[in-house]
Amino acid sequence: MSERGNFGTKIGVILATAGSAVGLGNIWRFPYMTGQDGGAAFIIIYLVCVLILGIPGMVAEFVVGRHSGANAARAYYNIGGRKWSLLGYGGAITSMIIFGFYSVVAGWCLQYLFASTMGQLNGDVTYVQHYFKTFSSDPLKPLFWTVAFIIMTHLVVVKGVRKGIERASNILMPTLFILLFIIVVASCMLPGTKSGLEFLFKPDFSKVTRSVFLDALGQAFFSLSLGTACLCTYASYFNRQTNLVKSAVQIAGIDTLVAILAGLMIFPAAFSVGVRPDSGPSLIFITLPAVFQQAFAGMPVLGYIIGVFFYGLLVLAALTSTISMHEIGTALFYEELHLSRSKGAWIETIVCIIIGVFCSLSCGAVDITVFGKSFLNFCDFITSDILLPLGAFFTCVFVGWYVPKNIVKDQITNWGTISSRLYGIWLFVVRFICPICIGSVFLHQLGII
Numbered sequence: 344m345s346e347r348g349n350f351g352t353k354i355g356v357i358l359a360t361a362g363s364a365v366g367l368g369n370i371w372r373f374p375y376m377t378g379q380d381g382g383a384a385f386i387i388i389y390l391v392c393v394l395i396l397g398i399p400g401m402v403a404e405f406v407v408g409r410h411s412g413a414n415a416a417r418a419y420y421n422i423g424g425r426k427w428s429l430l431g432y433g434g435a436i437t438s439m440i441i442f443g444f445y446s447v448v449a450g451w452c453l454q455y456l457f458a459s460t461m462g463q464l465n466g467d468v469t470y471v472q473h474y475f476k477t478f479s480s481d482p483l484k485p486l487f488w489t490v491a492f493i494i495m496t497h498l499v500v501v502k503g504v505r506k507g508i509e510r511a512s513n514i515l516m517p518t519l520f521i522l523l524f525i526i527v528v529a530s531c532m533l534p535g536t537k538s539g540l541e542f543l544f545k546p547d548f549s550k551v552t553r554s555v556f557l558d559a560l561g562q563a564f565f566s567l568s569l570g571t572a573c574l575c576t577y578a579s580y581f582n583r584q585t586n587l588v589k590s591a592v593q594i595a596g597i598d599t600l601v602a603i604l605a606g607l608m609i610f611p612a613a614f615s616v617g618v619r620p621d622s623g624p625s626l627i628f629i630t631l632p633a634v635f636q637q638a639f640a641g642m643p644v645l646g647y648i649i650g651v652f653f654y655g656l657l658v659l660a661a662l663t664s665t666i667s668m669h670e671i672g673t674a675l676f677y678e679e680l681h682l683s684r685s686k687g688a689w690i691e692t693i694v695c696i697i698i699g700v701f702c703s704l705s706c707g708a709v710d711i712t713v714f715g716k717s718f719l720n721f722c723d724f725i726t727s728d729i730l731l732p733l734g735a736f737f738t739c740v741f742v743g744w745y746v747p748k749n750i751v752k753d754q755i756t757n758w759g760t761i762s763s764r765l766y767g768i769w770l771f772v773v774r775f776i777c778p779i780c781i782g783s784v785f786l787h788q789l790g791i792i
Contacts, residue, residue, distance in 0.1 A: 348504030349580040355505075356585055359512040359667075360577050361597040365519070366664030367448060368566045370657060373602040374609045375626045380558050381550035382542040386603065388556055392563035393595050396780045399772040400569045400735055401591040403742040406754040408578025409587070414674035415572035418579060422746055430737055434572025435675045437730040439691070441571065442493075442668040443698025444722040447706070449661035450488030450699075451628060454478060456654035459632075464650065468633045475628045480707025489699045492658075493692060496665045500673055501688040504580050508666055515663050519601075522656040527607045529649055533638050536611035543606050557787040560780055565727060566598055570734030573667045576674055586761060587754060588769070601660075608653075612638045627657070669695070698722070732785035736778055743774035 350356045377385050411418035416431030458464050464471060478484060499511045530536070568574060578587075609631065616637045618630055635653065639646030669691055677687025705711035705718035713721040742751065751770070756763045 349582060350509055351505050352509070353585070355509040355513060356581060356590060357593050357597070358516045359508055360574070360590065361594045362512045362516050362663030363573050363577060363667030364567050364594060364598040364664075365516070365601045366660050367445070367452075367657065368562075368664075369598065369602040370605040370608075370660050371448075371627050373562060373566065374606050376558060376562050377543070377606055378610075378626070380555045381547055383544050383546035384548050384551050385555055385559055386543070386606070387546055388551070388559040389563055389602075390599065392560045392780075393567070393599055395772070396560060396777055397563045397567045397569070398588075398591045398595050399769055400564075400739060400777055400781075401567060401574055401595065402587050402755070402769060403739055403773050403777075404569070404572075404574035405578040405581070405587040405591065406742055406746070406751055407738070408575035409581045409585070410750055410754055412579050414579070414678045415575045415671060416675055417678060418575055419741070422750070423741060427741060427745070430734060430741065431572055431575070431675075433730065434570065434575065434734050435671050437726050437734060438571045438573060438668045438671040439694055440698060440722050440730075441726050442496075442665055442672075442695045444702040444719045445661065445665060445668070446492045446496075446695065446699045447485065447489050447702045447719060449492045449658065449665065450485055450490075450703070451479065452654055452657040452661060453488045453492055454484065455628065455632070456651065456658055459647075459650040459654050462647065464632045465636055468629065471632045472629050476707075482704060482708035485703045485706065485708075486700060489703045490696055492661070492665070493696050493699060496662060496669050497688055497692040499662075499666050500669045500691075501685055503684060508670060511666060512663065515659050519656060519659045519663070522652050522659070523601065523604050523608065526649055526652055526656065527604055529645065530608050530612040530638075533612060533615040535615040539611035539614035540607075542614065543603075543610050554787075557784060561784045561788065564735065564781065564784055565731065566602065567595060568664075568667070570731040570736075570738065571668070572671050572734070575738075576671045577667065579674075583757065586757065588765060728785075728788040732781055732788065736781045736785065739773050739777040739781065743770065743777075 350359065373389075407418050407422065408415070411421040413421060414431070415434050416428050419431040420428035455464070458474075464474065499507045501507065502510075531540070564570075581587075581590075609626070612634050613630070616634055618634055631653070632650065635650045636646050639649060669688070672691035672694070673684065673688045675687075676682060676690045677684050680687070682690075701711055702719040702722060705720075711718040716724060752763065752766060753759070755766050755769065
């Protein structure tokens with residue numbers, strides 16, 4: 344078995360772990376959720392949820408991962424035995440399913456990057472709608488881009504923690520921010536963007552309902568990758584000097600900043616051409632191509648550049664997330680099966696390609712359904728609505744009530760070398776507040792409340 348790696352620098356820890364959280368959920372899901380749930384009021388509630396649920400939940404997974412220094416299944420087994428190792432195995436399986444269908448959407452982003460570069464998209468919404476429908480239902484093109492994206496991820500992960508994941512994160516994350524800032528500046532300089540900025544930053548609490556609160560809680564939960572075993576796996580590569588609480592705050596801050604910048608990128612441009620902010624999931628692939636072409640109609644070259652940059656940004660964001668998803672299974676396979684890292688990575692890649700193929704074909708090329716849902720939508724449902732909340736819920740129960748307090752406190756305080764003033768508050772939140780909040784999201788997703 345290959346020697347286990349670890350992150351080499353503090354910035355590498357932050358960028359790699361933040362990259363695992365920053366993804367299409369920030370740049371795709373967050374803006375349309377904000378649009379559907381009233382704008383600024385939703386963002387304020389979301390920020391509160393990140394503090395209440397996100398950061399304490401991240402630290403809980405960090406505690407398990409760094410203490411054991413092993414893959415997710417082994418990490419839970421080392422502390423809680425066989426029954427608790429199911430949490431680690433469940434997280435690994437969940438991440439494989441997510442990686443499979445996530446790569447289909449990431450493949451669409453690759454296709455749109457190619458189409459934008461070739462000048463194949465124009466400002467006609469009807470044309471773009473037809474383009475997306477034709478492309479997504481084609482049996483071969485989406486399949487090609489899905490597999491290509493999974494292989495891209497594989498090529499990073501197979502090189503290891505420092506030479507692969509950390510090195511890629513140190514390049515991808517700064518590039519992502521540069522592209523994001525360029526598009527934000529261009530979007531905010533358009534005429535008529537004031538309404539978009541007001542929508543994003545002027546709260547209207549009359550629109551807040553219980554559903555909006557639970558949506559914000561769920562978005563915070565999913566955006567930070569809680570319940571996938573990703574944070575646990577990455578924490579197993581942390582060194583003894585890494586401040587877990589400080590790292591969680593920094594990572595949550597970067598993740599939230601990207602989400603808000605995504606709003607600044609999209610809403611001013613959308614409002615400038617009179618597009619509704621609640622366009623839903625179709626925002627990225629149907630609405631925005633037309634928005635960018637129309638918004639920059641007087642400057643076609645700039646419109647072309649912004650379109651290419653935007654889909655390049657989506658590809659980078661997707662890649663930073665799938666790298667972490669791939670690493671969860673890779674670490675489990677090569678450590679538990681005593682294989683080389685390369686063989687472990689190939690097992691993960693092949694499994695995810697198989698899932699991705701079925702998900703891609705189910706989008707129109709072949710009628711593949713499970714319980715009345717397309718295979719892709721079923722994978723999304725079973726992970727987002729069931730497996731992720733359950734994983735995060737039981738992780739909080741495990742760390743808050745089962746893991747010996749001395750282990751938890753040693754991890755939080757770096758064996759007594761940093762302040763423990765927040766330890767009591769954090770433990771209370773993980774024991775009581777997080778399970779209640781996660782339970783509420785779970786019941787809401789199932790339509791029970």
